[in-house]
Amino acid sequence: MEVTLDADTALEQLYAAHWRRLVRLAVLLLRDQGVAEEVVQDAFVAMHGRWSSLRDPDKAAAYLRQTVVNRSRSALRHRGVVERYVARQPAPGNAEAADGPSLVADRRTAVLDALRALPTRQREVLALRYYLELSEIEIADALGISRGSVKAHASRGSAALRALLTDHLDEGNL
Amino acid sequence: MDDRQLGQLFHDAVEDVEPTDRLMAIRQQTRPRRSPRRYVVGGLVLATAAAVTGIAIAARPSTDPGPGPSQHPTATDSGTDPTSAVAAYYIGETPQGDRLFREFHQTKSQDTLASALRSLTTDAFDPDYRTFWPDDAFTGGWIDYPRGLATVLLNDASLHDRPAGMTDAQARLAIQQVVYTVQAAAQQRIPVQFQVEGKPIDQVYGLPTSEPLTNAPELDVLALVSISNPTEGRTVEGSFSADGVASSFEGTVPWELRDADGEVVRRDSAQGTMEDHLTPWETGPIDVSDLPPGTYTFVAMTDDPSGGEGGGPTTDTRTIVIE
Numbered sequence: 001m002e003v004t005l006d007a008d009t010a011l012e013q014l015y016a017a018h019w020r021r022l023v024r025l026a027v028l029l030l031r032d033q034g035v036a037e038e039v040v041q042d043a044f045v046a047m048h049g050r051w052s053s054l055r056d057p058d059k060a061a062a063y064l065r066q067t068v069v070n071r072s073r074s075a076l077r078h079r080g081v082v083e084r085y086v087a088r089q090p091a092p093g094n095a096e097a098a099d100g101p102s103l104v105a106d107r108r109t110a111v112l113d114a115l116r117a118l119p120t121r122q123r124e125v126l127a128l129r130y131y132l133e134l135s136e137i138e139i140a141d142a143l144g145i146s147r148g149s150v151k152a153h154a155s156r157g158s159a160a161l162r163a164l165l166t167d168h169l170d171e172g173n174l
Numbered sequence: 175m176d177d178r179q180l181g182q183l184f185h186d187a188v189e190d191v192e193p194t195d196r197l198m199a200i201r202q203q204t205r206p207r208r209s210p211r212r213y214v215v216g217g218l219v220l221a222t223a224a225a226v227t228g229i230a231i232a233a234r235p236s237t238d239p240g241p242g243p244s245q246h247p248t249a250t251d252s253g254t255d256p257t258s259a260v261a262a263y264y265i266g267e268t269p270q271g272d273r274l275f276r277e278f279h280q281t282k283s284q285d286t287l288a289s290a291l292r293s294l295t296t297d298a299f300d301p302d303y304r305t306f307w308p309d310d311a312f313t314g315g316w317i318d319y320p321r322g323l324a325t326v327l328l329n330d331a332s333l334h335d336r337p338a339g340m341t342d343a344q345a346r347l348a349i350q351q352v353v354y355t356v357q358a359a360a361q362q363r364i365p366v367q368f369q370v371e372g373k374p375i376d377q378v379y380g381l382p383t384s385e386p387l388t389n390a391p392e393l394d395v396l397a398l399v400s401i402s403n404p405t406e407g408r409t410v411e412g413s414f415s416a417d418g419v420a421s422s423f424e425g426t427v428p429w430e431l432r433d434a435d436g437e438v439v440r441r442d443s444a445q446g447t448m449e450d451h452l453t454p455w456e457t458g459p460i461d462v463s464d465l466p467p468g469t470y471t472f473v474a475m476t477d478d479p480s481g482g483e484g485g486g487p488t489t490d491t492r493t494i495v496i497e
Contacts, residue, residue: 011204012469015197016409016495023193028184033191034257034282041196041203048204104186111187130177130184158180165183 007051014060015044021132022068028127029072031112039075043067065132066142069124076120114164122157125150194257194280197495198299198407260286261358262293263351264303266397269485272347273397274354275303276419278405287315287359291326294355299406302491306340306348306379308333317360323386324356324366328378331370336380345379346390353389354396363389392451393421398476398488400452411497412463417456418490420446422476427455428487431462432471439465443477462496470494 026036054060128139139150263274281289291312315326365386376384399420425448431440446455478487
């Protein structure tokens with residue numbers, strides 16, 4: 001069935017379907033929500049401009065993912081993002097009350113911190129695999145690397161992440 | 175720990191990240207620029223206000239009450255600059271001719287005056303609004319609270335004369351756009367001095383500006399109803415509430431929710447008060463959980479007991495997306 005959407009309608013539908021998830025993906029990659037939103041906004045604008053060659057919602061979704069990952073990587077190169085984040089980190093050893101919400105917040109912070117500690121490629125592969133639940137082939141396409149590399153980054157990355165997150169995984173409070 | 179647990183950790187880590195709605199901003203960037211700006215002829219004559227009053231302006235920086243995507247603090251906010259809202263006044267059509275409508279814009283800048291002025295030189299989110307200020311009109315400004323004076327810096331003297339096609343009334347409204355926007359940033363009804371290169375400029379758009387300018391009375395220049403929330407293009411789930419300011423007969427602000435075909439699917443009225451300036455109104459929660467997902471229009475109106483004799487009600491609209 002041939003369905004032809006104009007760029008504006010496609011933009012609205014893709015926005016409704018993917019905006020939130022892509023921003024969350026970008027937060028996993030970048031940590032900074034404001035920058036994440038800007039990166040994803042730019043990706044949607046770029047997708048709209050290329051709609052005449054994409055013309056298919058699935059292809060457009062793949063293009064969006066790829067653009068978000070690429071632009072997140074460029075944003076990280078602007079060291080400001082990392083530095084601003086580091087400057088705002090609370091001092092270590094700040095003993096919060098050990099109640100539920102703060103344990104949850106701790107766990108979330110720990111996951112984002114651990115991701116940030118990984119090499120960029122590993123972080124990207126893991127976010128696409130565990131958050132977007134993409135297959136190896138889809139990840140390879142999105143990142144422009146071979147399936148073998150995806151496998152290698154995934155296994156090294158998840159081993160490193162497991163090591164960093166042992167405490168939070170052993171609590172069994174998920 | 176297996177893959178399933180790792181997957182859960184990833185989802186959980188960003189579960190409370192609620193992105194702000196940027197559909198309208200994206201649309202702004204993907205549609206052809208509206209240029210050159212049209213100066214629509216309108217027959218509005220503005221009263222000149224002589225008095226400077228000390229009334230705090232009803233500029234509420236609350237941008238997003240109610241359920242749905244919002245900016246509540248999240249675990250990841252530690253890495254995000256705080257955002258605040260600035261009010262910008264744009265031109266829109268009403269039965270009384272062109273009037274000023276207020277729209278709130280998010281900013282991460284500490285300099286709310288500069289952000290508000292920047293808003294005036296860009297397109298409003300609401301496609302019904304327009305502005306009389308070109309892209310590079312302002313270089314900044316400051317507020318001198320002890321002296322009770324705001325200064326707005328023009329980029330150069332290119333706006334000294336009135337452009338062809340702009341009426342006297344439109345020039346006055348353009349000036350009031352700046353005065354009201356600056357006063358909202360200052361949270362005070364202070365006069366505004368235009369400057370170029372550190373010196374007062376004697377004319378802007380052909381109107382005398384050697385001395386600081388005050389605001390014209392609200393009921394002479396503001397649209398009699400204006401929506402603050404929802405913001406244009408906002409996505410809502412389950413229910414939403416709307417608020418704004420108005421000056422309407424007996425304080426009644428009728429509102430409607432219309433579907434994509436213009437069919438009214440909800441209708442009620444909000445109750446404000448009636449005074450010699452605009453006063454706040456709010457709808458309370460509007461349940462939309464039984465409506466099919468799609469694009470809707472929220473319309474707020476002034477009450478029109480004359481049945482249209484006076485030109486009909488003033489309306490303000492916002493597009494919302496129900497999930």
